[in-house]
Every structure is written in structure tokens, then in C-alpha cells.
Amino acid sequence: xxxxxxxxxxxxxxxxxxxxxxxxxxxxxxxxxxxxxxxxxxxxxxxxxxxxxxxxxxxxxxxxxxxxxxxxxxxxxxxxxxxxxxxxxxxxxxxxxxxxxxxxxxxxxxxxxxxxxxxxxxxxxxxxxxxxxxxxxxxxxxxxxxxxxxxxxxxxxxxxxxxxxxxxxxxxxxxxxxxxxxxxxxxxxxxxxxxxxxxxxxxxxxxxxxxxxxxxxxxxxxxxxxxxxxxxxxxxxxxxxxxxxxxxxxxxxxxxxxxxxxxxxxxxxxxxxxxxxxxxxxxxxxxxxxxxxxxxxxxxxxxxxxxxxxxxxxxxxxxxxxxxxxxxxxxxxxxxxxxxxxxxxxxxxxxxxxxxxxxxxxxxxxxxxxxxxxxxxxxxxxxxxxxxxxxxxxxxxxxxxxxxxxxxxxxxxxxxxxxxxxxxxxxxxxxxxxx
Amino acid sequence: xxxxxxxxxxxxxxxxxxxxxxxxxxxxxxxxxxxxxxxxxxxxxxxxxxxxxxxxxxxxxxxxxxxxxxxxxxxxxxxxxxxxxxxxxxxxxxxxxxxxxxxxxxxxxxxxxxxxxxxxxxxxxxxxxxxxxxxxxxxxxxxxxxxxxxxxxxxxxxxxxxxxxxxxxxxxxxxxxxxxxxxxxxxxxxxxxxxxxxxxxxxxxxxxxxxxxxxxxxxxxxxxxxxxxxxxxxxxxxxxxxxxxxxxxxxxxxxxxxxxxxxxxxxxxxxxxxxxxxxxxxxxxxxxxxxxxxxxxxxxxxxxxxxxxxxxxxxxxxxxxxxxxxxxxxxxxxxxxxxxxxxxxxxxxxxxxxxxxxxxxxxxxxxxxxxxxxxxxxxxxxxxxxxxxxxxxxxxxxxxxxxxxxxxxxxxxxxxxxxxxxxxxxxxxxxxxxx
Numbered sequence: 004x005x006x007x008x009x010x011x012x013x014x015x016x017x018x019x020x021x022x023x024x025x026x027x028x029x030x031x032x033x034x035x036x037x038x039x040x041x042x043x044x045x046x047x048x049x050x051x052x053x054x055x056x057x058x059x060x061x062x063x064x065x066x067x068x069x070x071x072x073x074x075x076x077x078x079x080x081x082x083x084x085x086x087x088x089x090x091x092x093x094x095x096x097x098x099x100x101x102x103x104x105x106x107x108x109x110x111x112x113x114x115x116x117x118x119x120x121x122x123x124x125x126x127x128x129x130x131x132x133x134x135x136x137x138x139x140x141x142x143x144x145x146x147x148x149x150x151x152x153x154x155x156x157x158x159x160x161x162x163x164x165x166x167x168x169x170x171x172x173x174x175x176x177x178x179x180x181x182x183x184x185x186x187x188x189x190x191x192x193x194x195x196x197x198x199x200x201x202x203x204x205x206x207x208x209x210x211x212x213x214x215x216x217x218x219x220x221x222x223x224x225x226x227x228x229x230x231x232x233x234x235x236x237x238x239x240x241x242x243x244x245x246x247x248x249x250x251x252x253x254x255x256x257x258x259x260x261x262x263x264x265x266x267x268x269x270x271x272x273x274x275x276x277x278x279x280x281x282x283x284x285x286x287x288x289x290x291x292x293x294x295x296x297x298x299x300x301x302x303x304x305x306x307x308x309x310x311x312x313x314x315x316x317x318x319x320x321x322x323x324x325x326x327x328x329x330x331x332x333x334x335x336x337x338x339x340x341x342x343x344x345x346x347x348x349x350x351x352x353x354x355x356x357x358x359x360x361x362x363x364x365x366x367x368x369x370x371x372x373x374x375x376x377x378x379x380x381x382x383x384x385x386x387x388x389x390x391x392x393x394x395x396x397x398x399x400x401x402x403x404x405x406x407x408x409x410x411x412x413x414x415x416x417x418x419x420x421x422x423x424x425x426x427x428x429x430x431x432x433x434x435x436x437x438x
Numbered sequence: 439x440x441x442x443x444x445x446x447x448x449x450x451x452x453x454x455x456x457x458x459x460x461x462x463x464x465x466x467x468x469x470x471x472x473x474x475x476x477x478x479x480x481x482x483x484x485x486x487x488x489x490x491x492x493x494x495x496x497x498x499x500x501x502x503x504x505x506x507x508x509x510x511x512x513x514x515x516x517x518x519x520x521x522x523x524x525x526x527x528x529x530x531x532x533x534x535x536x537x538x539x540x541x542x543x544x545x546x547x548x549x550x551x552x553x554x555x556x557x558x559x560x561x562x563x564x565x566x567x568x569x570x571x572x573x574x575x576x577x578x579x580x581x582x583x584x585x586x587x588x589x590x591x592x593x594x595x596x597x598x599x600x601x602x603x604x605x606x607x608x609x610x611x612x613x614x615x616x617x618x619x620x621x622x623x624x625x626x627x628x629x630x631x632x633x634x635x636x637x638x639x640x641x642x643x644x645x646x647x648x649x650x651x652x653x654x655x656x657x658x659x660x661x662x663x664x665x666x667x668x669x670x671x672x673x674x675x676x677x678x679x680x681x682x683x684x685x686x687x688x689x690x691x692x693x694x695x696x697x698x699x700x701x702x703x704x705x706x707x708x709x710x711x712x713x714x715x716x717x718x719x720x721x722x723x724x725x726x727x728x729x730x731x732x733x734x735x736x737x738x739x740x741x742x743x744x745x746x747x748x749x750x751x752x753x754x755x756x757x758x759x760x761x762x763x764x765x766x767x768x769x770x771x772x773x774x775x776x777x778x779x780x781x782x783x784x785x786x787x788x789x790x791x792x793x794x795x796x797x798x799x800x801x802x803x804x805x806x807x808x809x810x811x812x813x814x815x816x817x818x819x820x821x822x823x824x825x826x827x828x829x830x831x832x833x834x835x836x837x838x839x840x841x842x843x844x845x846x847x848x849x850x851x852x853x854x855x856x857x858x859x860x861x862x863x864x865x866x867x868x869x870x871x872x873x
Contacts, residue, residue, distance in 0.1 A: 007688055010714055011622065011657040016561035019721045050508040055733075056498035063491035073485040073703035114549055114727040121726055126451035147725045187446065222446040253442055268508035268732035279445055286454045290582045291556055292549040296731040297703035298490075 019150040023365075023385045024142065031379055038415035040330075041379040043197070043351065044406035045267050049322040051306070051315050055266065058305040068301075076297035078288045079281075080112025080273070084304040088112075088273050091307075096243045098275070104252040109275050111284060114295040116231050116260040116272030119284070120144055122291070123227055123256050123276075126283040127187045128153050135173060136190040137165035138393035139354075139386030141197045141229065144190060148388070154185070157391035162345060164203030165191050167210040173392075174218045188227050189215055193245055195232040195350025198386045198401035202348065205242045212248035212255060219254070225280065226255040231272075234264035234316060236349035237324040252277050261303050263351070264316050269299035323351065326404040326412055333416025334402075339427050351405040356383070357398040357423050360430045364397065369426060378418045454585040458577065458800075458820045466814055473850035475765075476814040478632070478786065479841035480702050484757040486741070486750050490701065493740040503736075511732035513723045514716075515547025515708070519739040523547075523708050526742075531678045533710070539687040544710050546719060549730040551666050551695040551707030554719070555579050557726070558662055558691050558711075561718040562622045563588050570608060571625040572600035573828035574789075574821030576632045576664065579625060583823070589620070592826035597780060599638030600626050602645040608827075609653045623662050624650055628680055630667040630785025633821045633836035637783065640677045647683035647690060654689070660715065661690040666707075669699035669751060671784035672759040687712050696738050698786070699751050704734035758786065761839040761847055768851025774862050786840040791818070792833040792858050795865045799832065804861060813853045 024041065031039040063069045079085070085107040092098040092105065100106045113119040128134070130152035136144075138157035148155055156177065158169045170189070177183055191211060193203045203211070215226045228245045249255035252275075260272035276284060288294075306312040330353055331346055338344070344355035361369050364382050373380065383399025402419075404412050459476065466474040498504045514520070520542040527533040527540065535541045548554040563569070565587035571579075573592035583590055591612065593604045605624070612618050626646060628638045638646070650661045663680045684690035687710075695707035711719060723729075741747040765788055766781055773779070779790035798804050800817050808815065818834025837854075839847050 007686075008654045008656060008658045010562070010660070010712075010718075011619075012718060013560065013562055013564045013567075016718045016722065019561075019718075019725065021721060022724055025724075044510050047505045047509055050505050052498055052501065052504040052508065055504075055508060056494065059491065059494040059498075063487055063494075066487065069487040069490075070482045070485050071703075073487065073490060073701040074482055075479050075697070075702040075705075114730060117725075118727045125448065126454075127445070127448055129448045132448075143725070143728065150722070150725055184446075219443045221443060223443045225445070251442075262510070266508040266733075267510040268506075268736075270510075270727065270729065270731035277445075283445075283447060283451045283454075286456060287451065287585070289457055289460075290454065290552075290578070290585055291726070292553045292705065293578065294705065295549060296705035296734050298701075298734060298737075299731050301703075302733075 037377045038411045039379045040402045041381045054311040058302045072301035076294045081300040085110040087307045113272045116258045119258045119274045122284045133186045134188045155388045155391040157393040167207045190227045192229040199354040200347030200352045208245045230259040232350040330404045337417045337420025353402045362397040378415045472812045473846045474814045475837045476816045489746040493737045507736035511729045516735040520545040522742045548707045551693045554709045568621045569623045590823045590826040592828040602642045625662045627664040634789040635782030635787045643680045665694040667785040765839045772852045772855025788837045797832040813850045
């Protein structure tokens with residue numbers, strides 16, 4: 004029997020390895036007893052079971068509506084849902100046709116916001132182009148950038164989000180080396196950022212929009228605003244999006260999702276794009292799928308129209324606020340007092356840095372012993388693009404309180420904290436003995 | 439006010455124009471009185487309204503199931519649905535773990551089969567690689583190839599589908615010019631092909647699989663089998679897929695969809711892939727969306743488990759058989775007798791070629807007058823990749839009986855036929871006068 008010839012892959016396939024967290028996901032599936040503070044899944048108890056059932060009943064009770072929902076939609080997405088998205092942005096953020104030239108025509112619906120991040124990147128980026136992002140950042144988007152063979156420049160992030168002074172310095176430095184023509188995208192998770200849980204401060208939002216405009220010397224630099232967690236604030240006090248500082252709808256591509264605030268199983272995201280970018284994205288989406296699944300869009304549109312969406316959002320927010328408090332309490336009680344961590348005002352994540360004596364990387368002693376104790380977290384280093392200019396702190400971790408129930412969050416936090424304390428004590432003894 | 443700098447697009451964006459039929463779609467939307475025999479939409483009367491309602495009620499009535507359906511799924515898709523797909527292939531086509539090494543692990547669920555065509559192309563194709571396809575062919579897939587800057591070689595299609603002798607000759611010729619290393623994909627719509635309505639004959643299925651294997655000298659050439667219309671046969675006598683001639687699951691990527699036989703609004707497709715290709719596709723899909731919408735997959739899986747899917751399929755098939763007969767009858771009755779057309783045994787399309795004196799292209803007199811009479815078709819030339827080796831016949835058209843109701847199908851067919859007869863008479867008079 005002749006040997007089977009191998010497949011010759013595209014360059015893109017070669018540059019798309021398994022994501023660094025895939026083995027974490029695999030481990031969690033194979034060890035269901037393990038407490039996963041790693042998974043980015045959403046809370047199961049607050050999924051809109053009754054609301055979805057009621058919306059589908061309503062859709063199916065009217066033959067014309069039922070048929071429309073079960074027929075093909077359009078690449079851009081359901082008109083009624085796009086109007087509702089535009090209305091919400093107008094009501095909540097003042098982004099109106101009058102002030103910002105944004106209407107339902109500027110809204111696109113996608114298969115989660117993930118697909119929109121990909122589509123925007125695909126229409127803008129060639130190999131060796133430059134994307135600037137905050138570090139740490141969303142690792143799935145970093146995977147997209149890696150597969151597209153672009154250069155990534157990282158900018159430090161603090162409690163106020165991406166450091167816009169550092170961003171300005173980076174842009175100036177890139178300009179000085181003659182590479183400004185290759186800068187296409189500034190990527191920023193603007194609310195309760197994955198993985199740090201921080202939001203970009205209002206002055207920095209304004210500054211970021213200004214910088215994109217200022218450095219758009221010969222071509223337009225697009226700010227890719229990832230607002231996936233925007234609706235998950237624990238209070239109503241969330242700043243306006245970066246998009247609100249783009250009054251002519253020119254520089255900022257705003258992306259968000261119904262996965263986190265409503266249902267991940269409907270996998271429906273959306274964005275508001277400048278018109279030329281919309282045209283290019285829709286052409287590309289025509290090749291991808293000529294429209295995301297239609298029925299989920301009808302369900303969400305119906306839920307918004309019934310007022311169910313906004314009512315349910317209060318339940319979701321309260322749920323995450325409670326779960327966050329439980330994890331925060333576990334950190335306060337059980338983690339070494341030297342631990343530096345950020346208490347988020349929304350979202351799904353707490354970022355914690357243990358004392359430097361306890362590295363948390365995937366090959367570390369701490370990680371190994373955490374696995375033994377049946378608790379998982381995302382090592383902080385996975386959230387940093389390699390060699391992009393910001394080195395990961397060795398002892399950081401992303402802890403998610405999204406999917407675990409209250410008891411497991413408390414238990415998982417306690418196990419990690421106690422392990423850290425034990426290892427710290429061992430390190431002290433060790434260093435004492437070696438002296 | 440300074441001038442707004444333009445956006446610098448990626449090469450892929452530049453190579454992705456509006457699809458040729460987008461203006462047809464736009465025209466149909468703006469002129470709702472127009473009878474569209476152009477739209478590839480599915481029949482609205484046979485959409486599974488009751489079935490979908492019942493499945494959602496069942497899913498939502500069980501809390502654990504409801505939560506699973508509204509939570510994130512996986513990139514590969516719902517396990518129960520993948521098992522059902524594998525079981526159907528085993529039952530209907532004899533593609534089993536024993537005979538073909540195919541299990542649920544080899545099945546992936548995607549956002550329609552369109553997304554899978556894209557993903558497979560993305561992991562295999564670099565610019566200047568070669569794809570061989572039948573001509574005419576599915577224009578949306580041709581759009582993907584154009585955006586990826588690959589070379590396309592077309593092979594003629596007749597009533598038995600893609601001409602495999604011509605395929606062999608094409609492969610030999612490519613080998614002779616030293617380009618065989620660039621051939622990555624042979625694309626074939628194997629059932630009731632879009633646009634001609636023909637199916638690949640059983641001997642040619644076998645031959646196509648053999649040719650891919652024979653010419654896989656230094657790397658594997660993948661047969662991309664697009665079986666989107668497989669379940670829309672008007673009888674139960676449909677040949678086994680090309681995939682059935684790939685006993686070790688090595689050379690053939692089989693793709694299909696639930697959009698046509700069940701509901702386009704659920705936008706759920708699937709495929710069976712060789713293991714290495716599965717790995718690469720799943721990595722890429724992780725970047726695209728890390729899983730298509732989950733609830734639609736649960737609905738389809740529930741419908742299959744309840745037996746509703748197979749029952750509904752009979753309704754769908756009978757509906758298309760009836761509508762096909764109506765359009766066929768209109769062609770027989772009203773089109774010029776010299777018209778060459780194919781009476782399909784399944785699917786959504788009739789391919790017709792008028793006498794050569796009546797060109798049907800988008801800038802033709804015939805097309806203009808058809809628009810005036812409020813009837814739309816897809817000009818045949820849109821179904822041929824430019825300069826790929828097979829020239830489009832000047833007078834062909836794709837007529838779809840998918841979405842129109844019986845009355846409009848009959849009326850649309852009659853209008854087109856009468857117009858063709860009138861123009862033929864005018865041409866005869868004209869040529870008579872000019873003598």
C-alpha cells in the first residue's frame with residue numbers, strides 16, 4: 004500500500020496553532036470534578052429560559068413572522084434588530100443619527116462579536132501590517148492576529164485601561180521608524196476588559212479617539228472597540244463608548260454581543276461601523292455565510308420589543324455582581340496578603356498577581372499543584388502577545404466567576420489562595436535553609 | 439476641515455467585490471411586485487413552523503437541556519447532532535466507522551455549509567494555488583476563490599455532472615506544465631447542482647475520487663464535495679456521495695446543510711472531513727466564532743430525534759417536486775421549442791438555454807425587457823468563473839422555483855417564454871428585412 008501523501012496547508016493554516024487555552028478546556032471537560040475558574044462561559048442559572056420560550060411561541064404563533072424567522076435573512080442582519088440596536092445606542096450613549104450619523108444602516112449582526120473582530124481584521128490586515136493593543140488582552144483576538152501574520156505592538160494597561168500616553172509614545176515611535184503606514188488597527192476592550200476587568204477611563208476614551216485621528220496621516224487608523232462586556236456593569240454608571248468620541252462615524256468600529264448579557268447559545272453579536280468599512284465587511288460576510296442564523300436574531304429582537312431583554316439584564320447583572328463578591332471575598336480571606344488584584348465593577352473576570360516568588364505559568368509548580376487540587380485558572384502569560392513589547396508578569400492569573408456556581412467559586416478561590424500561602428511559606432523556609 | 443483620509447484595505451478586501459447577483463437581490467427587494475426566479479431562497483410554505491415550535495417547547499421544558507441549549511457550544515458543534523449526522527450517513531449511504539472510518543468525531547457543524555466551504559478553502563489555499571471546478575458552478579463559492587486570489591481551472595459539465603474525462607485531461611495538462619503541486623481542491627456540487635440541476639453520475643463519482651487519489655503525487659488533492667441539495671431529490675433514488683468512494687476518509691471533504699431540507703433560518707450546515715483537515719478547520723473556526731449558534735443545533739437534533747425531521751423532509755420534497763413540475767410545464771408550453779433545458783430530478787433549479795439569437799446576459803435586451811415585465815432570472819454567465827477555460831453559453835439562465843408560489847412560478851415562466859418567443863420572431867423579421 005502506497006503511503007498517504009500529506010495535505011499541503013495554506014500559510015494561514017500553518018500560522019493557526021491550537022489556542023493556548025485549548026488544553027485547559029480539554030482538561031476541564033475530561034475532569035468534570037475540577038473547579039474551572041478558567042472557563043469564559045456565562046452563568047447558566049441566569050440564562051433566559053422562560054424568555055426564549057415565550058419569544059419563540061410568539062414568533063411561531065404568527066405565520067408570516069414564523070416563516071420570516073425560518074427563512075434566510077440578509078448578510079447585514081435582521082432590520083428590526085438593527086433598528087433596536089441603534090435605538091439602544093442612542094438612548095444609552097447618545098450616539099444618534101443627528102450627533103453621530105449612526106442609523107440601523109450602520110449596524111451589522113454577526114455570529115457573536117468574535118466573527119466581527121475577524122471580519123474587520125480580514126478586510127484591513129495584510130501580513131506585516133501593525134496592530135496596537137493593550138497588554139494583557141483578549142487571547143482569542145490575539146490568535147486571529149497571529150494567524151494573519153501581522154506585527155503586534157502592545158501598550159501597558161493599568162486600572163484605567165490602556166495607557167494612552169504609552170499609546171501616543173508607541174505611535175510616535177512607529178512613525179519615527181517609518182512604519183506608520185502599516186498601522187491599521189488599535190484594538191481596545193473598553194469595558195470590564197478581558198482579562199483584567201478594568202474599563203478605559205473617560206478621558207482615555209477621548210484621548211484614544213483623538214490619537215487615532217491624529218496619526219491617520221495618509222490613511223485612516225481604525226479603532227476596534229470591543230465592548231463585549233459593556234452591559235455587564237454592576238451599576239448603571241458606565242462611561243460612554245469610545246465610539247461616542249467619533250462624531251462623524253469615521254474612525255471607530257464598535258463591536259458588542261448579546262452572548263454575555265442574554266444568551267451565548269444564540270451566538271449573536273453586532274457592531275456599528277463607518278460606512279466604507281460596513282461595505283467591505285458585508286462583502287466578506289457574504290463569502291463567510293451570507294448572514295448569521297436568522298431565528299436567534301428574531302428571538303432577541305422579540306425579547307427587546309417585549310421589554311424582556313432589559314428586565315432580564317437586571318437579573319444577569321445582579322447574578323454576576325453576587326458571584327464577583329464571592330470570589331473577591333475568597334481572595335481577601337485566603338490569598339496571601341501581598342497579592343495584588345483588581346476588584347472589577349462589572350464583567351466576568353478578576354485579575355490577580357501573586358507574590359513574584361510564585362510563578363503561575365502553565366509549566367509552573369503552582370499550576371501543577373492547582374490541577375492536583377482540582378482547580379483551574381488561566382495563566383496570565385496567555386493574555387500577552389509574545390514579543391510585542393510588554394512582558395507578562397510571572398505570577399498573574401485570570402479568574403473567571405462566570406460559569407461556576409457560588410459554592411464552587413468560593414471553594415476554588417479558597418483552594419488557590421491556600422495553595423499560594425503554602426507555597427509562599429515553603430519558599431520562605433526554602434530560602435531560609437539555603438542561607 | 440481637513441480631508442478624511444481613506445481606509446487602506448487588505449488585498450483580500452480589494453479582491454472581494456460585490457457579488458454579481460447582489461444587484462439582482464437589491465432589485466428584487468426594491469420591486470416586491472417583481473417575480474424573482476433568481477432568488478435561491480427556500481420555499482416558505484414548507485418551513486417547519488410547527489416542528490420548530492414543538493422542539494423549542496421540548497428543549498425549554500427541561501431545565502438542564504434548556505440551559506445547555508442557551509449556553510456556549512463547542513467549535514465542532516453539538517455532540518448529539520454530530521452523532522445523528524454520522525448515523526444518517528451510515529444508514530443512507532453506508533458510510534460507517536467500519537467501512538469508512540467515519541464517526542461523530544469526523545463531523546463538524548457550521549454556519550450553513552457556506553462557512554465550511556470557506557473554512558476548508560482558507561486552510562488549504564494560498565494565492566496562486568489551483569482549484570478545479572465544474573462549469574457552470576455555484577457563484578458564491580467562485581466569489582470565495584476570487585477573494586483568495588487563486589487560479590481556477592474549469593471543467594465542462596453535462597447532464598451527468600462534471601465531465602471526469604475532461605477533469606483527467608485537465609489534471610494531466612496541469613501536471614505537464616509543472617503546476618500539479620499547486621492543485622489543492624477539486625470542487626464539485628454532486629447533487630442537483632446549482633445552477634444546472636444535474637447530479638454527478640455514479641461512475642463519475644467513483645472516477646472523481648480515483649483521479650484525486652491518482653494525481654495526489656506529492657501532496658493530497660482534496661475533493662470538496664458540496665452536497666447541499668442531497669436531500670432534495672424528488673425520489674429516494676439518489677446515488678451515494680463521492681465520499682462513499684473514499685473508504686479511509688482521506689481525500690473527500692463532504693459538506694451539506696440543513697438549510698435546504700429543513701430551515702434556512704437556523705443556518706446550520708455540516709461536513710465530514712478527514713481527521714487532519716478537521717483539526718485545521720476547527721482551529722480556524724476557533725478564530726471565526728468558536729462555534730456556530732447552539733440553539734439551532736439543539737432544535738435540529740431534537741427534530742431528528744422526534745422523527746419530525748424525516749417526516750418533514752417528505753413534505754419539503756413533495757413541495758419542490760410540485761413546483762418544479764409547474765416551471766417545467768411553463769417552459770414546455772411557453773418557451774421557444776428550440777430551448778434546451780434540463781428537467782431536474784431534485785433541487786431548486788432549472789437551467790435553460792434559449793436559441794443563440796437571444797443573449798441573456800445582464801446587459802442584454804432580453805434581460806432588460808424581462809425586468810420591464812417584472813420577472814428576474816440569474817444570467818447564465820454569472821455561473822462561470824472568468825477565463826477559467828470554459829466559456830459561458832450566451833443564452834443561458836438559471837431559473838429557481840424555490841421561493842415563489844405556484845402561481846408566480848407559472849406566471850414568471852410564461853412571461854419569460856413569451857418574451858423569448860417575441861424576440862425570436864423579431865429577430866427573424868429583422869434578419870429577413872436585412873437580407
